[in-house]
Amino acid sequence: MNQLHAEIDCEVFKRHIAPSLGINHRFVGSEPNCAVTHNYNGVMKQILPPEIQVTELERLNLEGSSISASTARSQLSQAASSVANLLPITTINYLIENCGYALQI
Incomplete structure (x- = not known):
């Protein structure tokens, strides 16, 4: 998933999925081994509004x-x-x- 795909995915989540399901918090795992997932986590933190808190948990x-x-x-x-x-x-x-x-x- 490249940068644009991550941005589109997060926009769909922000505009459609989160409001429909009443989601206000998203938990993700840190990603030291996969650049794609690491990038996606960063895009989420940038795009999702303050009403949808993103918490990144350190991997076991x-x-x-x-x-x-x-x-x-x-x-x-x-x-x-x-x-x-x-x-x-x-x-x-x-x-x-x-x-x-x-x-x-």
């Missing part, structure tokens, strides 16, 4: 690496069993039962 770390969906997807695609350390038990069970992953709990 495991053994010095940030825990993120991108990290989990990468490890899953490499069939890394260590991905189980990044996921909640409900997700692990789903992946085992529905997707055929052989993860150690």
Whole structure:
């Protein structure tokens, strides 16, 4: 997603989604590993009005690496069993039962 796409997405959220759903606070995770998401977080902070507070939470770390969906997807695609350390038990069970992953709990 480039700058313009991020701006359009945030404008749609600001004008249509937030008012329709009564959203006045948006929580996002910090993004040290993905430039696209890092940029998107910055665009949100610039475009969303003060009535929609944006709170950026620091990502959890495991053994010095940030825990993120991108990290989990990468490890899953490499069939890394260590991905189980990044996921909640409900997700692990789903992946085992529905997707055929052989993860150690």
